[in-house]
Amino acid sequence: MELGNIKRIGIVGAGAMGAQLAQLFAQVGGYQVTISDINMELVNNGIKGIDGRLQKYFVDKGKMTADQKSSIMGAIKGTTIIAELAKNSDFIIEAAIENMDIKKKIFQELDANAPADTILASNTSALPITLMTMATKRPDKVIGTHFMNPVAVMKLVEVITPPMVSDDTTKVTVELMKKVGKEPVMCKDISLGFLANRAYGAMLNEAVQMVWERVASPQDIDKAMKLGYNFPMGPCELFDFTGGWGISASSEADRIKEVGDARGRCHPLVKLMTRAGYCGGLGKKGIYAFWDDVLSKW
Ligand SMILES: NC(=O)c1ccc[n+]([C@@H]2O[C@H](COP(=O)([O-])OP(=O)(O)OC[C@H]3O[C@@H](n4cnc5c(N)ncnc54)[C@H](O)[C@@H]3O)[C@@H](O)[C@H]2O)c1
Numbered sequence: 001m002e003l004g005n006i007k008r009i010g011i012v013g014a015g016a017m018g019a020q021l022a023q024l025f026a027q028v029g030g031y032q033v034t035i036s037d038i039n040m041e042l043v044n045n046g047i048k049g050i051d052g053r054l055q056k057y058f059v060d061k062g063k064m065t066a067d068q069k070s071s072i073m074g075a076i077k078g079t080t081i082i083a084e085l086a087k088n089s090d091f092i093i094e095a096a097i098e099n100m101d102i103k104k105k106i107f108q109e110l111d112a113n114a115p116a117d118t119i120l121a122s123n124t125s126a127l128p129i130t131l132m133t134m135a136t137k138r139p140d141k142v143i144g145t146h147f148m149n150p151v152a153v154m155k156l157v158e159v160i161t162p163p164m165v166s167d168d169t170t171k172v173t174v175e176l177m178k179k180v181g182k183e184p185v186m187c188k189d190i191s192l193g194f195l196a197n198r199a200y201g202a203m204l205n206e207a208v209q210m211v212w213e214r215v216a217s218p219q220d221i222d223k224a225m226k227l228g229y230n231f232p233m234g235p236c237e238l239f240d241f242t243g244g245w246g247i248s249a250s251s252e253a254d255r256i257k258e259v260g261d262a263r264g265r266c267h268p269l270v271k272l273m274t275r276a277g278y279c280g281g282l283g284k285k286g287i288y289a290f291w292d293d294v295l296s297k298w
Contacts, residue, residue: 010089014046086113111136243281
């Protein structure tokens with residue numbers, strides 16, 4: 001596969017990341033994009049979000065005309081049928097919920113329906129790509145592309161290479177990432193959390209442990225990290241923004257399978273707050289709210 005042969009992008013999952021990825025490939029890459037989710041309401045919510053962001057950050061600021069926005073929106077099609085998405089895509093990124101069983105099923109279905117040379121990528125935050133590879137009959141064409149949130153702003157994409165991926169697949173994936181304005185960093189598929197999340201996770205866990213011990217509020221821990229280490233956002237604030245608490249809770253079993261109990265285990269505070277509905281994500285309650293509503297008084 002050559003970069004020039006990639007004309008159509010498929011995105012599985014129209015949640016926070018899937019919708020932003022669809023926007024990136026249509027807006028920056030100029031690609032035709034098909035996006036899927038488990039029902040049409042979720043697909044339409046994702047597409048509506050793209051429309052809103054293009055309006056707010058581009059049209060309203062005079063950076064894009066209404067016609068340009070319409071043409072980007074016209075390049076994005078929604079479906080609930082993964083087979084249909086697969087048939088019409090040259091490069092597919094899976095951005096469904098962080099759960100290995102669901103991801104494996106998606107990869108099986110993509111593999112069964114996509115053209116033989118279509119590349120299948122996953123946006124997983126931490127799960128082994130090799131297990132997704134093994135759910136397909138195209139092990140040389142499965143790779144990881146881990147984008148960061150918010151996609152439009154963050155330059156990093158980690159390109160994760162399982163042992164069976166071909167040099168051709170890796171090369172064209174790196175070229176594609178550059179074409180949509182990202183800076184790829186390579187990572188072998190033997191690291192839970194790849195590069196950035198593995199290092200960040202160790203620090204985040206200490207921040208959460210301090211909140212659990214009532215050493216300080218998450219707001220003050222973040223203030224210390226911002227003023228003391230020049231972080232643009234504190235770790236607690238960042239996970240409130242990205243919905244990382246919910247992702248961490250939903251992938252705990254897969255992480256434990258991968259690295260055993262100690263490093264895979266969700267912190268008890270993250271378990272408690274996500275069970276109580278404080279999962280984070282845009283406009284949703286996370287650790288700041290859990291501290292104010294519950295923990296500071298409990
Ligand atoms: N949120 C982040 O900051 C972030 C950053 C980098 C990577 N990721 C990763 O990206 C992926 C998606 O995360 P998100 O934050 O967008 O989650 P999300 O919960 O916002 O969206 C996931 C979407 O996947 C859909 N889905 C579930 N099963 C599906 C299926 N069988 N077919 C199609 N869609 C299905 C859900 O209905 C949901 O809309 C995860 O693997 C996550 O670890 C997330």
